Amino acid sequence: MPLSKNHIDALIKISGPKGFTIDPEIIASHTSEPRGKFRGATPLVLFPDNTECVSQILSYCNEHNIKIVPQSGNTGLVGGSIPDQSNEEVLLSLKRMNKIREKDALNKTMTIEAGVILSDAHDIAESMNSIFPMHIASEGSAMIGGNISSNAGGINVLRYGNMRDLVLGLEVVLPNGDVWDGLTGLRKDNTGYDLKQLFIGAEGTLGIITAATLKLFPEYKQKNTAFVAIPDPEAAINLLSLAKQISGDSLIAFEILPRIGLEFTIKHMNDCREPLEEKYDWYIVLECATSVSNDLINLEEVLEKILEEAMESGLVLNGIVPKNVSEQKAVWNLREFMSEAQKFEGGSIKHDVAIPVSKIPEFLELGTEAVKKACPGIRPVPFGHIGDGNIHFNLSQPIDMDKQEYLARWEEINHLVHEIVVDLGGSISAEHGIGTLKVDELKHFKSSVDIDTLKSIKLALDPKNIMNPGRIIKI
Ligand SMILES: Cc1cc2nc3c(=O)[nH]c(=O)nc-3n(C[C@H](O)[C@H](O)[C@H](O)COP(=O)(O)OP(=O)(O)OC[C@H]3O[C@@H](n4cnc5c(N)ncnc54)[C@H](O)[C@@H]3O)c2cc1C
Structure with missing residues (x-):
């Protein structure tokens, strides 16, 4: 049942004149997420600006069995930060709590x-x-x-x-x-x-x-970045190992980019240019940084040593070392805009998975083979945090396929890929979480002991199931 007028009035009274909106236009800006995959509805968004107010809101909601969805920046991508379509859930935005x-x-x-x-x-x-x-x-x-x-x-x-x-x-x-x-x-x-x-x-x-x-x-006193071409993902994990050995703990980032992703980014995003003259299948952006001054450790020399050894052993085929902050930013833009660029290539089915680093080449091979077999013409764009085992295994639609027809296969393709991930000892969610998007997948891939323990914890703290119900697990 949609939230009653009495409850809306009571929550408005608790939240104060600046602490709520019932304006449909403002509400609409809070009820869909950046990918446009989820859209919700609510009659009320609350904007408390102190802890005591949040406490009174939750106390009231608990007493009256009113469901609450917390929202911060709403960039979560898994449907956890927006209400469902029932008009029963109250959205609570934390944006005024910023002291x-x-x-x-x-x-x-x-x-x-x-x-x-x-x-x-x-x-x-x-x-x-x-x-x-x-x-x-x-x-x-x-x-x-x-x-x-x-x-x-x-x-x-x-x-x-x-x-x-x-x-x-x-x-x-x-x-x-x-x-x-x-x-x-x-x-x-x-x-x-x-x-x-x-x-x-x-x-x-x-x-x-x-x-x-x-x-x-x-704070860092030195930061050095390199953009290098590598022959294949196997070389990426060997380069990672070499870079860790030589740089100690100054290696702070190690990201993989496939050729197709680079092409999308250069084609669709402003100020993104081909960094090397020749074209290669795979690239790595790596970065070292330290708070030690360069009269004690020269990080430029450390990076040079990594690249020299990597080139000698064939792990790196070519590369550039940005000379200043703006060149570093240009390299990072190629990585940061990769997700955005895929929007211009039609539908994209996403996977945010973690695999033991040593098994990433095997995952990429098996995953690519499986999705190409299931959907001929599909264009895998696997990229991301290979340094910590997290791959965004994004799959752009076949060029001549209808977008909705392709996106209708989201769950089927997800399941296919997740089977491979779990077989390799990986996780179906590396960093974006479960939200509403992966609730069924979580239930499928976790043991009954896992799920029962999650439920016990949830019910111990939230026996009435008012807090973001249906996200992560269904009670
Ligand atoms: C372009 C892009 C790039 C991204 N890159 C990354 C990345 O590299 N790594 C990464 O981890 N994520 C990434 N994300 C996902 C997202 O930005 C992160 O998950 C981020 O931490 C979510 O923060 P948020 O403030 O937007 O939270 P929201 O989306 O508002 O909320 C996320 C979840 O937390 C709950 N929640 C929010 N605030 C509170 C609170 N105060 N108390 C209790 N629950 C709360 C919500 O109900 C929801 O379930 C990316 C997203 C985009 C759009």
Whole structure:
């Protein structure tokens, strides 16, 4: 049943004059996600600006069995951050909760609210002569609460881990309205279960994250990038191993790009140019960075050494080393725009999968063979974070196929690819999460013990199932 007028009025009263909208146009801007794959409906979006208000909202919703969908930047892509079509779910946007709570330069931490945009979090860290090292292409819109709830990854997981590794403390409003104050900057705390880890990656199903204490790192004094052509994915993982050996922990990014993806990007995106004169099947963007000054370690020499040895052993066929920040940016644009560029090539069926790094060449071979057999003319564009085993196995439609006819095969093709992923010891979701998109796939590929344990945790914290119901698991 759609949300009643009485409930809408009560929630508006709790949220205050600036804390809600019932304007259909504003609501519409919150109820579809960037890919356009999901569209929802709600009569009410709430914009609380403090934890106490979130607590009162959840307390009211819990008492009256009203379902709540939390939303941060709405860049999640798996249908977790928008309401369903029933008009029963209230959307709660964290965008007004964007204050800095504490900067602790000596502890190398910052405590900020959940609605701080990721790129603003980078600026806050910079103001403390530090870095917050999580970088994703959506960082201009995605927010800290969403990053934590989706356990976001990005290009520097290789060196710094994903959100699970970067959060020290959390403040969370539980489904019954209780506020759990777990905001701590401790690196060591062995006092029972690590509760914060329950909420990281929970996709809003266990409570609403309102603030977080995040780890910071010393700012870089040197950063060197290379764009290289390689013969095949096997060479990519051998190059990764070599680069790790030579660079120690200064290797911060290692991304793979296929020729077809580069062609799409150059063809469709502004200011993207062919970086090398000859054409090759595969490319790697690798980056090393360090906070050590170059009179102690010369990173340029480290990168030169990697490339020299790689060329001698045939792992690298050609390459360029950008000479300044704008050249570095031009190289990174080729990677960052790769997903966007695929939109211009018709339908794209996506997979965000993780495979043990050593098995990626096998996955790419088996996956490509399977999808080409299932759908002749399909154009695989596998790219992404090969350094940490995460491949975006995107599949552009056959050129002359109808887009809707192709996209209607999304689940069938997903399943085919996921079978291969799981056979190789991989995961069907590396960084984007489950949302509503992969609920059935998760149930299929996880054991009954996994699913029952997830359900037990969910029901222990949210017995009335009001928090983002139907996302991750169906109760
Ligand atoms: C172009 C592009 C590139 C991307 N690249 C990457 C990448 O490299 N790596 C990566 O990991 N992801 C990537 N993503 C996916 C997405 O940006 C991340 O998942 C991001 O962390 C989501 O943050 P958000 O603020 O948009 O969250 P939202 O999309 O708003 O929400 C994500 C989930 O968290 C829940 N949620 C949001 N806020 C809260 C809160 N405060 N408390 C509890 N639950 C909450 C929502 O209900 C939803 O289930 C990309 C997306 C795009 C569009």
